[in-house]
Amino acid sequence: MSHTTELNDKLERLRNGSQEAREQLIEHACERLRILTQRMLKKFPGVQRWSQTDDVLQAALLRLHRALATVQPNSAAEFYGLAATQVRRELLDLARHFSGPEGIGANHKTDTGSIVGGKGEQDAEPSNVEGWSRFHNAVEALPNEQRQVVDLVWYEGLSQPEAAEVISISLATLKRRWAAAKMTLCEVLEDWAVE
Amino acid sequence: MKSDEDKLIDLILQWEEASERGEDIPPDRLCADCPELVKPLSDKISRLKKMAWMSKVGDTGAGLSAPDPMSGQTLAGRYSIEWPVGEGGFGRVYRAFDTELQRHVALKVAITKSTGVTNDLLQEARRAAKLRHPNIVSVHDVGRHDGSVFIVSDLIEGSSLADVIKTELPTPQQAAQWIADIAEGLQIAHDQGFVHRDIKPSNILIDQHGKALITDFGISVTTDQINRGQTRNIGTLSYMAPEQLAEEMTLVGPTADIFALGVVFFELLTGKHPFEAKTDSKRRQAILLKMPPSPSSIRQEVPDQLGRICLKCLAKHPSERFESASLLAKAIRILPTSKRRVSKMWLIAIPCILIVASPLLRRGDSKTPSKQNVTALPSVPDAKVAASVPLKVSPPKADGFYFDGEHRIVTPIRRSLPTTIEAWVKPRQQQMSAYFVGSGIRDELGLSIGTINSQFVGQRVRGALITRAIVEIGEWTHLAAVFGESETRLYANGKLVESGATDLSSIGQPKIFSGGELVEAGGVSKGSTPKRDEEAPFVIGGIGIKNRMFQFVGEIRGVRLSNVERFKKDFVPDEIFEPGSKSSDSTVLIYDRRSGGGEVVKDLSGHGNDGRWETSQPTGVPSVPKRDGS
Numbered sequence: 092m093s094h095t096t097e098l099n100d101k102l103e104r105l106r107n108g109s110q111e112a113r114e115q116l117i118e119h120a121c122e123r124l125r126i127l128t129q130r131m132l133k134k135f136p137g138v139q140r141w142s143q144t145d146d147v148l149q150a151a152l153l154r155l156h157r158a159l160a161t162v163q164p165n166s167a168a169e170f171y172g173l174a175a176t177q178v179r180r181e182l183l184d185l186a187r188h189f190s191g192p193e194g195i196g197a198n199h200k201t202d203t204g205s206i207v208g209g210k211g212e213q214d215a216e217p218s219n220v221e222g223w224s225r226f227h228n229a230v231e232a233l234p235n236e237q238r239q240v241v242d243l244v245w246y247e248g249l250s251q252p253e254a255a256e257v258i259s260i261s262l263a264t265l266k267r268r269w270a271a272a273k274m275t276l277c278e279v280l281e282d283w284a285v286e
Numbered sequence: 287m288k289s290d291e292d293k294l295i296d297l298i299l300q301w302e303e304a305s306e307r308g309e310d311i312p313p314d315r316l317c318a319d320c321p322e323l324v325k326p327l328s329d330k331i332s333r334l335k336k337m338a339w340m341s342k343v344g345d346t347g348a349g350l351s352a353p354d355p356m357s358g359q360t361l362a363g364r365y366s367i368e369w370p371v372g373e374g375g376f377g378r379v380y381r382a383f384d385t386e387l388q389r390h391v392a393l394k395v396a397i398t399k400s401t402g403v404t405n406d407l408l409q410e411a412r413r414a415a416k417l418r419h420p421n422i423v424s425v426h427d428v429g430r431h432d433g434s435v436f437i438v439s440d441l442i443e444g445s446s447l448a449d450v451i452k453t454e455l456p457t458p459q460q461a462a463q464w465i466a467d468i469a470e471g472l473q474i475a476h477d478q479g480f481v482h483r484d485i486k487p488s489n490i491l492i493d494q495h496g497k498a499l500i501t502d503f504g505i506s507v508t509t510d511q512i513n514r515g516q517t518r519n520i521g522t523l524s525y526m527a528p529e530q531l532a533e534e535m536t537l538v539g540p541t542a543d544i545f546a547l548g549v550v551f552f553e554l555l556t557g558k559h560p561f562e563a564k565t566d567s568k569r570r571q572a573i574l575l576k577m578p579p580s581p582s583s584i585r586q587e588v589p590d591q592l593g594r595i596c597l598k599c600l601a602k603h604p605s606e607r608f609e610s611a612s613l614l615a616k617a618i619r620i621l622p623t624s625k626r627r628v629s630k631m632w633l634i635a636i637p638c639i640l641i642v643a644s645p646l647l648r649r650g651d652s653k654t655p656s657k658q659n660v661t662a663l664p665s666v667p668d669a670k671v672a673a674s675v676p677l678k679v680s681p682p683k684a685d686g687f688y689f690d691g692e693h694r695i696v697t698p699i700r701r702s703l704p705t706t707i708e709a710w711v712k713p714r715q716q717q718m719s720a721y722f723v724g725s726g727i728r729d730e731l732g733l734s735i736g737t738i739n740s741q742f743v744g745q746r747v748r749g750a751l752i753t754r755a756i757v758e759i760g761e762w763t764h765l766a767a768v769f770g771e772s773e774t775r776l777y778a779n780g781k782l783v784e785s786g787a788t789d790l791s792s793i794g795q796p797k798i799f800s801g802g803e804l805v806e807a808g809g810v811s812k813g814s815t816p817k818r819d820e821e822a823p824f825v826i827g828g829i830g831i832k833n834r835m836f837q838f839v840g841e842i843r844g845v846r847l848s849n850v851e852r853f854k855k856d857f858v859p860d861e862i863f864e865p866g867s868k869s870s871d872s873t874v875l876i877y878d879r880r881s882g883g884g885e886v887v888k889d890l891s892g893h894g895n896d897g898r899w900e901t902s903q904p905t906g907v908p909s910v911p912k913r914d915g916s
Binding site: 110156263267270273274276277278 | 330
């Protein structure tokens with residue numbers, strides 16, 4: 092079964108109220124949260140060990156699962172949108188948890204060096220947890236159409252054709268929105284860097 | 287005719303598509319027909335390049351998104367890797383099964399493959415493997431696999447002191463007991479020339495019996511240090527002794543561990559750090575210069591004697607602390623303490639199982655690196671990691687049947703309507719989703735009960751009926767699901783908590799209960815995909831689902847199945863299910879501790895619906911038990 096066919100099958104079962112399909116989608120969202128959390132924290136020198144980060148991630152995963160287990164979405168797009176929103180909000184919470192003087196990161200550091208890492212000009216990927224907070228907030232502030240695409244492609248990790256299928260738009264339209272979103276986000280991150 | 291803006295968008299998309307193919311088309315070439323757009327296009331492309339990282343959605347640097355190449359492999363001919371359960375600076379930790387000793391173990395595989403590093407790690411692991419003490423997590427084996435080092439150690443089920451401090455403080459007496467136990471374990475290590483240098487709450491585990499064990503992940507420090515070229519100040523700031531912070535490395539010895547243990551003691555007694563500070567630099571200063579408050583000034587019930595012992599551990603100069611860990615233990619042991627029941631709250635507070643890699647301790651050589659931890663927690667908050675012992679039948683201590691997430695009981699009962707499922711259930715841990723009594727295949731074919739994040743759920747053919755009733759971890763709850771022809775009702779401890787329509791849309795002719803007659807498998811066998819009307823039999827303890835994280839972990843002390851709508855309003859649950867207590871004809875199955883502890887689970891209803899224990903099948907399709915003599 093091709094991936095797209097599999098996705099279609101899953102979405103169809105979700106529409107028909109299948110609990111198993113829902114759980115698979117929730118599991119997928121949890122996996123995305125785990126992956127994105129690792130990505131967010133990997134360059135944070137204060138949080139290099141997972142002994143405590145995992146505790147917090149476990150709690151976030153439970154909240155995510157609980158939130159998604161009880162929603163009654165009318166469509167797959169709505170479900171994915173809710174999942175991405177929950178993932179983003181958990182990431183924001185995690186960022187808050189790990190940053191700041193009372194954050195867990197404080198216990199991991201053995202010196203008082205800056206937590207802000209240097210970045211090359213060619214890459215606007217946030218290099219610290221504060222930067223990630225800014226990024227997630229910037230996504231939240233995107234126009235709906237752009238945010239929907241970022242939700243599916245970045246937070247949910249769908250391919251562009253899959254994302255286009257989920258929200259029933261052409262691939263070209265999706266690409267256009269994806270590019271527009273990235274440019275908007277770049278502006279926000281650059282503005283912040285200048286500040 | 288297109289506007290400049292539309293043209294620009296088209297050009298951006300052209301550039302993006304080329305970029306996805308690995309090409310970087312210069313803006314002037316893209317704008318050959320519209321040179322006025324070169325500048326704005328260059329700006330846009332510049333931004334898109336800066337955001338190229340967003341396209342690498344699966345690149346976490348940790349590779350968790352990719353299938354784990356180790357899963358399913360057997361290392362050293364005996365350690366069968368099941369699945370990854372955690373990750374840290376050292377590498378990845380797996381739950382594995384030792385096929386020779388027939389037990390589960392934690393197996394850590396180092397990230398690094400550098401020859402120098404692996405040799406060093408092997409050396410450290412071998413030294414640590416010699417440490418044996420009831421309060422030290424044991425290393426059992428080390429070896430090489432594909433150029434990496436792997437370390438095999440105890441798989442510990444429980445929690446850590448970090449969880450304890452976060453959830454519920456122990457009594458001062460319990461805290462002292464743990465500290466004394468740990469001190470005795472440390473003494474053994476100190477006697478053999480090791481200094482831990484990273485004692486902290488997350489490195490002290492509490493097993494299911496409430497025993498404290500030191501874990502040490504010195505290997506990660508070895509790796510860290512070698513990778514970073516660092517030789518000093520490895521540890522966790524909040525638990526570092528003044529001499530470590532001051533880099534007085536010649537003073538760093540066993541008493542640095544005693545200081546760290548003093549910090550842990552203080553936290554256990556008061557819930558606060560002895561050197562509270564908002565920033566690292568202030569904390570560093572406080573550790574170096576500030577005197578900690580008396581624990582009893584923070585928590586009145588802390589006896590002064592315990593407070594004094596704690597503060598002696600926290601003395602600034604090593605010579606002012608207890609001379610040895612064993613003296614600290616003795617100082618605690620001679621105090622008159624009453625035996626108090628250990629609260630189990632913290633044992634279940636965090637619904638996960640710690641997988642512990644080795645306690646690897648280094649010699650107290652000032653020129654050699656210290657250690658850090660890589661406590662490995664499971665990556666999923668669930669039953670991904672089950673009990674450490676592969677149980678086929680319930681253990682003697684269980685009130686009923688114990689389910690480890692890997693085994694279940696298969697009955698000859700088939701789905702039909704009406705049906706009432708009752709069970710006394712005590713979950714061991716919070717699980718995202720676990721169904722434990724009902725049709726062996728879920729979803730379209732299912733009639734079953736379970737929990738989603740501890741919320742009682744009834745699965746009725748299609749879709750789940752989710753209640754707000756919480757099935758508490760570690761407590762017995764009577765759950766009942768009445769699946770009527772038209773309505774499904776769910777009861778928790780005899781109270782109606784949810785009702786809804788029973789969706790029959792996907793059922794053909796409902797099956798009739800098998801009663802005493804064995805129903806043939808009907809084409810359902812291991813590995814097959816059942817058709818709609820060939821639903822699998824009812825199972826107990828782990829309704830078939832491919833992912834083990836959905837397998838129930840906990841106890842079930844009694845199950846009763848009836849082919850009537852047994853309850854129509856609130857009721858007082860029967861503590862023990864007896865045949866004939868209501869309508870003997872309608873009760874088609876009863877299992878409880880009287881059903882025997884062997885492979886066959888005796889049906890007490892008198893209908894001969896005996897069950898059998900089996901290992902959960904990856905396909906989720908249970909095999910139907912054969913009736914004796916048939």
